[in-house]
Amino acid sequence: xxxxxxxxxxxxxxxxxxxxxxxxxxxxxxxxxxxxxxxxxxxxxxxxxxxxxxxxxxxxxxxxxxxxxxxxxxxxxxxxxxxxxxxxxxxxxxxxxxxxxxxxxxxxxxxxxxxxxxxxxxxxxxxxxxxxxxxxxxxxxxxxxxxxxxxxxxxxxxxxxxxxxxxxxxxxxxxxxxxxxxxxxxxxxxxxxxxxxxxxxxxxxxxxxxxxxxxxxxxxxxxxxxxxxxxxxxxxxxxxxxxxxxxxxxxxxxxxxxxxxxxxxxxxxxxxxxxxxxxxxxxxxxxxxxxxxxxxxxxxxxxxxxxxxxxxxxxxxxxxxxxxxxxxxxxxxxxxxxxxxxxxxxxxxxxxxxxxxxxxxxxxxxxxxxxxxxxxxxxxxxxxxxxxxxxxxxxxxxxxxx
Amino acid sequence: xxxxxxxxxxxxxxxxxxxxxxxxxxxxxxxxxxxxxxxxxxxxxxxxxxxxxxxxxxxxxxxxxxxxxxxxxxxxxxxxxxxxxxxxxxxxxxxxxxxxxxxxxxxxxxxxxxxxxxxxxxxxxxxxxxxxxxxxxxxxxxxxxxxxxxxxxxxxxxxxxxxxxxxxxxxxxxxxxxxxxxxxxxxxxxxxxxxxxxxxxxxxxxxxxxxxxxxxxxxxxxxxxxxxxxxxxxxxxxxxxxxxxxxxxxxxxxxxxxxxxxxxxxxxxxxxxxxx
Numbered sequence: 208x209x210x211x212x213x214x215x216x217x218x219x220x221x222x223x224x225x226x227x228x229x230x231x232x233x234x235x236x237x238x239x240x241x242x243x244x245x246x247x248x249x250x251x252x253x254x255x256x257x258x259x260x261x262x263x264x265x266x267x268x269x270x271x272x273x274x275x276x277x278x279x280x281x282x283x284x285x286x287x288x289x290x291x292x293x294x295x296x297x298x299x300x301x302x303x304x305x306x307x308x309x310x311x312x313x314x315x316x317x318x319x320x321x322x323x324x325x326x327x328x329x330x331x332x333x334x335x336x337x338x339x340x341x342x343x344x345x346x347x348x349x350x351x352x353x354x355x356x357x358x359x360x361x362x363x364x365x366x367x368x369x370x371x372x373x374x375x376x377x378x379x380x381x382x383x384x385x386x387x388x389x390x391x392x393x394x395x396x397x398x399x400x401x402x403x404x405x406x407x408x409x410x411x412x413x414x415x416x417x418x419x420x421x422x423x424x425x426x427x428x429x430x431x432x433x434x435x436x437x438x439x440x441x442x443x444x445x446x447x448x449x450x451x452x453x454x455x456x457x458x459x460x461x462x463x464x465x466x467x468x469x470x471x472x473x474x475x476x477x478x479x480x481x482x483x484x485x486x487x488x489x490x491x492x493x494x495x496x497x498x499x500x501x502x503x504x505x506x507x508x509x510x511x512x513x514x515x516x517x518x519x520x521x522x523x524x525x526x527x528x529x530x531x532x533x534x535x536x537x538x539x540x541x542x543x544x545x546x547x548x549x550x551x552x553x554x555x556x557x558x559x560x561x562x563x564x565x566x567x568x569x570x571x572x573x574x575x576x577x578x579x580x581x582x583x584x585x586x587x588x589x590x591x592x593x594x595x596x597x598x599x600x601x602x603x604x605x606x607x608x609x
Numbered sequence: 610x611x612x613x614x615x616x617x618x619x620x621x622x623x624x625x626x627x628x629x630x631x632x633x634x635x636x637x638x639x640x641x642x643x644x645x646x647x648x649x650x651x652x653x654x655x656x657x658x659x660x661x662x663x664x665x666x667x668x669x670x671x672x673x674x675x676x677x678x679x680x681x682x683x684x685x686x687x688x689x690x691x692x693x694x695x696x697x698x699x700x701x702x703x704x705x706x707x708x709x710x711x712x713x714x715x716x717x718x719x720x721x722x723x724x725x726x727x728x729x730x731x732x733x734x735x736x737x738x739x740x741x742x743x744x745x746x747x748x749x750x751x752x753x754x755x756x757x758x759x760x761x762x763x764x765x766x767x768x769x770x771x772x773x774x775x776x777x778x779x780x781x782x783x784x785x786x787x788x789x790x791x792x793x794x795x796x797x798x799x800x801x802x803x804x805x806x807x808x809x810x811x812x813x814x815x816x817x818x819x820x821x822x823x824x825x826x827x828x829x830x831x832x833x834x835x836x837x838x839x840x841x842x843x844x845x846x847x848x849x850x851x852x853x854x855x856x857x858x859x860x861x862x863x864x865x866x867x868x869x870x871x872x873x874x875x876x877x878x879x880x881x882x883x884x885x
Contacts, residue, residue, distance in 0.1 A: 267651065517676050529650060533686035537673050547646060554648070 221401040222432040223362070226464050232576040235604035236456055236483030239571040242464050244362040245403055246302070246310040249277045251464065251485040252567055254476065254560040255312060256493065260285045261305045263557070264493055265550035268307045274528065274558045278310035278362070280488050283355055284319035292358040300360025311361035312488070314468075315352045317370055329369060331386065349393040353406075357399050363466075365435060366394040368409040373443035380413035387411045388425040395429065407466060409437035410455050414447045423458040433464040436484070440469035445596035449478065453603060456483030473502060473563055477583055478600050480567050481576075487564075492556035499543035501552050502559045505586045508536075510552065515540040528558035577606050584608055610805070610836045610857075617853040623836055625691055625736045625777065630658040632836065632857035636693055638700065638865045641666045642681045642733075645865055649686040659691040661860050662733060664721065664741070665698035665712045671729050680734030694735035696726065696781070697744055699812065699841035699862045705743035707756045710764075723767035730776075739779045739807040739838070740765040747786040747815045754787040758794045761809070765801060779805040779838060782827055786815065791823050795830035805836040808856070812841035820847075824854050845876070 225243045232238065242249040256263050256271065257280045263271055271279060281301055286292070290304075298304040301311055317334060328335045333348030349367040356364040367390055369383035391408050398406050408426040412418030426434060436455045439448050452467060459465050464485045470476065471489020479487070492502060499511040501522045508515075508522060518536040530539075530551045542548030570579035580601065584593055591609075598608050610632075614620040621632045635657070637644065642662040644652050662681055667674070674684070682688045696710060705711040709720035726741040742761040745753055761783045772778055780803035784790030798806065808827060811820060828837070838858035842848050848859055867874055 265646075270648070270650065273650075517673060519677060529648070533649060535677070535684075537677065538684055541641070541670055541673060545640070547640065547643065550646065550648060 222405060223401065223403050224405050224432050224464075226433070226462060228461065230572045230574075232481075232571050233574065234577050235481040235580075235601070235606055236453075237480050237567075237571050237576050237604075238461075238483065238485070239568045240464070240485060242485070244278070244310045244405070246308065246362055247277055249310060249486075250565075250568055252476075252480045252564045253278065253486050254471070254564045255280050255486060255488040256557050256560070257282075257488055257490045258305070259490070260289070261301060263553070264497070265546070265553050266557075268305055270529075270554060271307070271557070272309065274554065275561055276309065276557065278312060279307070281305075281311055281313050281359065281361060282319060283313045283316035283352065283359065286313075286359060287316055287355050292355040295360075296358035300358070302360060310363070311359075312363040313356050313359050313361040313365065315365045315367040316347055316355065317352065317367045329383075329386075331389075333367070349390040350397040353394050353397040354399075357404065360400075361404060363405045363407055363433065364398075366391050366406060366408050368411055368437055370411070370438060371413060373414060373438055373441035373447075375413065380415060381418055384412045384418045384422045387422060391426060391429055391431075395431075405432040407431060407433040407435050409435040409468070410459075411438045412451075413438060414443055414451060416450070416454050419451060419454050420458065423455060427458070427460060431463075433466065434459050435466040435468050437468050439467070440475075440489075445594065446599070449482065449596055449600035449603075452479055452484065453482050453600070459483075471560070473560070474584070474587055474594075474597060476560075476563065477567060477580060478597050480564075481580060481601055481604050481606060483604075492560050493553045496552035496556045497546075497549035499548060499552065501539070502556045505589070510536060510539045510543045510548070512540075522552075522555055523559070526555065526558060526562065528555050530555040530558075580606055581608065610834065612834070619855055619857070621836065621857060623857070626775075628658075628691055628736075630691065633852050634658055634858055636661045636838075636858060636860045638841075638860070638862040639663075639666075641670065641685075642692065643685045643687065645868075652687060653689065657690060659693055659736070659858075660687065661693050661695050661699075662735060663698040664694075664696045664710075664726065664729065665701060665703075667729055667733060668712055668714060668719070668721070671732060674729075674732035677732075680732075682734070691737070692733070692735040693737040693739065693838070693858075693860075694730050694733055695739050695807070695840070695860065696741040697809070697840060699860060700866075702744060702813065704746075707753065708760060710741055710743045723764040724771065726764075727768055727771040737777045737779055737805070737838075738768070739809075740768045740781045740803075742781040742783050742809050744810050744813060744840075745783070745785045747810075747813060747819065749785050751787065751790075754785045754790040757810075758784045758790050761794065762797050765798065765803070769801060769803075777804045779803060779807045779836075781807040781809040782831070783809045784823075785810055786819055786823065788823070788826055791826050792830055795827045799831045803835070805838065805858075806831050808837060808839040811839055812843065821850065821854060824851065824856070828855055845874075 228238050228240045230239045240251045255278050259282045336345045352367040369386040371383045408431045410422050412422045466486035467484045470487050471491035501508040515536040521531040570576045612621040623630050636659045639660050730738045741764045745757050765780050780798035782794045784794045836857045839856050841860050841862050
């Protein structure tokens with residue numbers, strides 16, 4: 208139980224999930240597992256599309272379901288403003304509000320406060336924001352975040368953590384790590400629905416291995432249903448990024464889900480699966496779709512490019528999404544600059560990410576994950592010019608690309 | 610086209626390429642032949658029958674459509690729908706010069722001949738082609754009204770010359786607010802071998818009273834057995850009024866413009882039961 212023998216792990220909170228590792232890759236740290244949440248089974252590794260304001264931009268709940276996504280994200284910050292937690296509560300929670308029958312994960316609202324609002328001031332109490340426009344102040348405390356998330360009703364909720372940018376150095380990083388641990392206790396205390404909502408803690412500690420380990424130890428002691436790796440996918444170098452991910456997956460308990468926040472480029476996903484991550488979220492597939500870019504096996508396809516003007520093949524032959532079965536690249540080229548084009552490409556991109564994860568999972572179950580990784584990387588970098596960080600990261604778990 | 614009831618307004622069944630639709634019928638606004646922001650899986654649930662597709666939208670895609678060769682329905686994955694090709698995009702008004710239809714393209718203003726128009730129609734493969742015309746304001750000079758009428762008739766003849774066996778062509782009747790111009794346009798168009806009529810140049814700056822007066826003028830002078838379409842009307846009240854005057858096919862942007870404003874249209878249709 209846990210990776211710290213001798214440290215008592217008393218179940219302080221209930222869990223509303225089960226997590227069963229079906230198969231481990233014999234070489235790397237990758238594993239294929241079944242995560243069962245209140246709204247259904249989530250086979251991992253899994254990519255979670257981001258539905259910021261109660262919707263994935265350009266897609267209906269029905270369409271999201273049709274892509275097969277078992278779990279999507281909502282942002283507490285945005286939903287907290289509009290329509291607000293009380294209205295969502297009255298509507299019977301976010302599931303009812305957005306007519307979504309699958310699983311939901313909400314973040315704490317902390318990240319947006321820090322990234323969107325330039326005038327945030329973080330104190331022991333919470334994240335304090337003073338609007339530069341009208342001087343009104345807004346405070347987000349761990350209690351408030353959990354209360355909002357309780358009303359929203361997601362299957363997984365995130366603790367409010369003290370997020371620092373990964374490029375920050377100095378004592379602030381350590382301060383944030385310790386505060387995150389103090390806040391997790393306040394989150395646990397405030398959580399009123401542990402029987403239906405799973406509270407995940409978030410590992411902070413910047414790019415300092417020792418701080419990370421301290422944070423890990425503290426969070427694992429709280430025996431939470433699952434854990435997220437936070438404070439990465441910011442401005443840090445990829446070289447430092449993968450090392451922090453790997454330290455976290457080394458120490459996080461094997462029998463609990465691990466969620467790497469904000470990571471979504473296909474190459475990053477596959478490498479981090481190899482490093483032992485189970486769950487990912489990112490706005491990348493939908494955002495890049497709105498710029499006319501489709502995700503494909505060998506990288507990206509910029510459908511705005513004139514070479515697609517008379518190309519009457521689908522984006523990808525092997526893709527089974529409704530866009531690839533009904534539309535041509537030529538058509539998408541003609542629509543790529545419009546909102547409609549963005550919608551269609553979003554549908555494909557989400558389907559692509561889900562298929563990528565499914566393929567990775569199946570390869571783990573079949574005992575062929577190492578081959579899969581090598582094939583995938585070769586498709587992405589046909590000249591063998593793999594980025595150094597991917598070579599190093601994969602080598603660290605026994606996969607030799609060269 | 611079969612009429613099966615006529616009182617104030619008329620009810621009919623329009624057979625097009627093996628598909629029967631009931632009139633009066635709605636032809637919603639599209640962007641390049643698809644419903645704005647609605648993917649085919651959603652559109653299929655709406656059970657629409659006929660969609661419009663406009664010259665302005667499709668012109669930039671001519672080469673692609675010709676190379677593609679499978680027409681607008683397959684292009685948009687809306688193969689269960691009929692299409693009506695119109696020369697005017699309802700949401701933009703562009704003041705053409707006297708003797709040409711002009712459209713706005715990326716490369717600037719371009720004139721479109723009836724030959725160009727039919728070439729585009731050929732690549733789109735719609736079920737109904739309305740003959741090419743341009744819009745004029747309802748306060749245009751007599752000269753402009755006259756020029757519009759004469760050009761439209763000339764272009765109708767040119768379209769009919771380029772007609773292939775299976776084409777369904779509606780003659781467009783123009784003339785702005787001029788009763789004599791509309792009379793001339795209607796009677797002359799009626800003499801051609803058209804399959805139906807498009808009441809052109811409506812949904813612009815006409816006044817209520819003159820709209821219905823001119824509609825009546827046209828109806829008096831065309832073959833009653835043929836279907837009548839009208840360019841964009843705004844609100845449902847106007848649509849009801851025009852139904853009672855005898856219009857069969859309505860191009861409509863109202864649902865789209867209301868959606869853009871975040872307004873959901875709510876009709877108390879359940880209450881109408883007691884009148885039937």
